[in-house]
Amino acid sequence: MQGRRSLGQKPKKSATEYMVDLLAKKDYSTRQLTEKLRMKGYSGEETDGAIDKALEWGYLDDLRVAKNVWRFNYEGHQYSVSRILQKLREKGFTAEIISEIKAEYDEEALTERDMAVAERLAMAKFGSRLSAEAEEGSPVDDGSSEEQEDGKRKMLDWQTVAAFLFRRGFSDRVCRQVAGFLLQKNRR
Numbered sequence: 001m002q003g004r005r006s007l008g009q010k011p012k013k014s015a016t017e018y019m020v021d022l023l024a025k026k027d028y029s030t031r032q033l034t035e036k037l038r039m040k041g042y043s044g045e046e047t048d049g050a051i052d053k054a055l056e057w058g059y060l061d062d063l064r065v066a067k068n069v070w071r072f073n074y075e076g077h078q079y080s081v082s083r084i085l086q087k088l089r090e091k092g093f094t095a096e097i098i099s100e101i102k103a104e105y106d107e108e109a110l111t112e113r114d115m116a117v118a119e120r121l122a123m124a125k126f127g128s129r130l131s132a133e134a135e136e137g138s139p140v141d142d143g144s145s146e147e148q149e150d151g152k153r154k155m156l157d158w159q160t161v162a163a164f165l166f167r168r169g170f171s172d173r174v175c176r177q178v179a180g181f182l183l184q185k186n187r188r
Contacts, residue, residue: 015046016053023054027065030055031092063100066093070101077117081110083169111174118170118178122161126182129156158183 013021015037022028022036030051037047054060066088073084081102088098102110161179166172 015042015050019050019054023059027068029062029065029092030060033060062093063097066097066101077120080114080117080169082171086169114170114174115178118165118174121168122165122178122182125164126156126161
């Protein structure tokens with residue numbers, strides 16, 4: 001009985017059908033979609049054909065998708081501007097698209113936003129420790145401080161706060177200012 005498929009076996013979808021299924025669930029950059037199709041085993045020719053159709057039909061719009069990724073992360077207040085830009089690069093958006101998005105914002109406004117986000121993140125991480133140190137005048141063991149050789153906990157210092165923020169993509173300037181501000185505010 002040739003021509004019959006065994007139960008449970010589905011015919012392989014075309015690259016275009018698979019691309020439509022993917023885009024029905026989530027937005028992708030052109031690069032991400034190309035990678036998905038190639039990983040699924042579609043040839044370069046099939047992949048290129050599906051991408052061309054997606055562009056022709058208006059299903060792919062890298063600028064629109066990049067703006068959505070930017071807006072989601074920017075308004076989420078979890079990442080620095082430089083980390084959001086890095087995420088855009090990782091998703092395969094071109095330098096031109098990233099520059100176009102960033103150009104919509106004033107540098108001063110981006111820096112102010114980073115300062116506010118950095119302060120909020122630092123307070124979430126170190127706030128209880130800062131207030132306890134201010135009240136007691138001594139370090140508090142919340143598991144986030146380093147232990148010294150004599151077994152005592154080291155007081156929270158400028159470098160600890162700044163390093164925490166720097167690892168999250170904030171500029172050196174923002175890290176220094178926020179760390180200084182929080183520790184100065186704590187000493188009052």
